[in-house]
Amino acid sequence: MAIFSVYVVNKAGGLIYQLDNYAPRAEAEKTFSYPLDLLLKLHDERVLVAFGQRDGIRVGHAVLSINGVDVNGKYTAEGKEVLEYLGNPANYPVSIRFGRPRLTSNEKLMLASMFHSLFAIGSQLSPELGSSGIEMLETDTFKLHCFQTLTGIKFVVLADPRQGGIDSLLRKIYEIYSDFALKNPFYSLEMPIRCELFDQNLKLALEVAEKAGTFGPGS
Amino acid sequence: MPHFELSAFLMTVHNLYLFDRDGVCLHYSEWHRKKQAGIPKEEEYKLMYGMLFSIRSFVSKMSPVDMKDGFLAFQTSRYKLHYYETPTGVKVVMNTDLGVGPIRDVLHHIYSGLYVELVVKNPLCPLGQTVQSELFRSRLDAYIRSLPFFSARAG
Numbered sequence A: 001m002a003i004f005s006v007y008v009v010n011k012a013g014g015l016i017y018q019l020d021n022y023a024p025r026a027e028a029e030k031t032f033s034y035p036l037d038l039l040l041k042l043h044d045e046r047v048l049v050a051f052g053q054r055d056g057i058r059v060g061h062a063v064l065s066i067n068g069v070d071v072n073g074k075y076t077a078e079g080k081e082v083l084e085y086l087g088n089p090a091n092y093p094v095s096i097r098f099g100r101p102r103l104t105s106n107e108k109l110m111l112a113s114m115f116h117s118l119f120a121i122g123s124q125l126s127p128e129l130g131s132s133g134i135e136m137l138e139t140d141t142f143k144l145h146c147f148q149t150l151t152g153i154k155f156v157v158l159a160d161p162r163q164g165g166i167d168s169l170l171r172k173i174y175e176i177y178s179d180f181a182l183k184n185p186f187y188s189l190e191m192p193i194r195c196e197l198f199d200q201n202l203k204l205a206l207e208v209a210e211k212a213g214t215f216g217p218g219s
Numbered sequence B: 001m002p003h004f005e006l007s008a009f010l011m012t013v014h015n016l017y018l019f020d021r022d023g024v025c026l027h028y029s030e031w032h033r034k035k036q037a038g039i040p041k042e043e044e045y046k047l048m049y050g051m052l053f054s055i056r057s058f059v060s061k062m063s064p065v066d067m068k069d070g071f072l073a074f075q076t077s078r079y080k081l082h083y084y085e086t087p088t089g090v091k092v093v094m095n096t097d098l099g100v101g102p103i104r105d106v107l108h109h110i111y112s113g114l115y116v117e118l119v120v121k122n123p124l125c126p127l128g129q130t131v132q133s134e135l136f137r138s139r140l141d142a143y144i145r146s147l148p149f150f151s152a153r154a155g
Helices: A082-087 A105-124 A166-182 A196-213 B041-062 B104-120 B134-146
Strands: A003-009 A015-020 A027-032 A039-043 A046-051 A062-066 A094-099 A136-139 A143-148 A154-159 B013-019 B025-030 B071-075 B080-085 B091-096
Touching: A003 A105, A003 A166, A003 A196, A015 A105, A015 A196, A039 A082, A046 A062, A062 A082, A105 A143, A105 A154, A105 B041, A136 B041, A143 A166, A154 A166, A166 A196, B013 B041, B013 B104, B013 B134, B025 B041, B025 B134, B041 B071, B041 B091, B080 B104, B091 B104, B104 B134
Parallel strands: none
Antiparallel strands: A003 A015, A003 A154, A027 A094, A039 A046, A062 A094, A136 A143, A136 B071, A143 A154, B013 B025, B013 B091, B071 B080, B080 B091
């Protein structure tokens, strides 16, 4: 049971707040000798596995670190290109850690505005009159819950499919937003939320919801 | 489980889309549809396919762990969209009432029991375009009408 992350999207589709609460780690580290028996490929400024799924390393996983040193996109910590480094037999044996690529802040912005559009299309394609946009989206690994306020701000929570009590959590987040962002004289509307009290109270609310939701009814 | 609270209402099936892997709408039928999208049908299919395509990519990026089946369903305040995709890229999309629970087996049957049996195995049905088979249409209609959550609500 877990709440994975929270997004707040303004009425124009811009991401104004994002929090990663809990990220399950699915990583695999392995030592390789030359030649590498995986096919790596550059995609979206990251080095991804394109072929050769094995030992917990899946197609689509990214190179996260080499010999214990973190990799930044397609460059190693020393600024060398990952593919070039792994192409050189002199660098072997080498230990590489693979895992699901983490979202960059740019991607989060993009995904938030993408959801904003999907929300609108969801209501346009409705077979029934007076439908809202997407309120809950279900996949086998997570559920996305969305609450749109009357003023058009969307609160989006990603949680484990079995996590309950998300509807009340979404209302609680709205309350926290009203209390600690809107009432903050230094906060300007529609702009990114940088308020310490908002952060603190949101984290608290997530903790409470995670504990309560375990026994609560499904949402 | 959450789905039982709503089942006191009349449950129903609104409509069904069948897409192939290139986004061609192979079949469309509707039962209780109150509202049309307000655009030509061809445009609606494209919009629906485009939305599903984007949801798929959205969901695969958002997922905290590796996915198996991927996107299953979404719901708004008035309807629920169920999605099923085969490994070959055929997509079955059904819009129902909110009270309907997981119906993967139903969508799978529409694919394997009806589409594969009556269209793929029929040499007179060319693939990759709208299904013309009257047998497929009537069998599909009969199957949907026989579903436990299909109510004969006037509409």
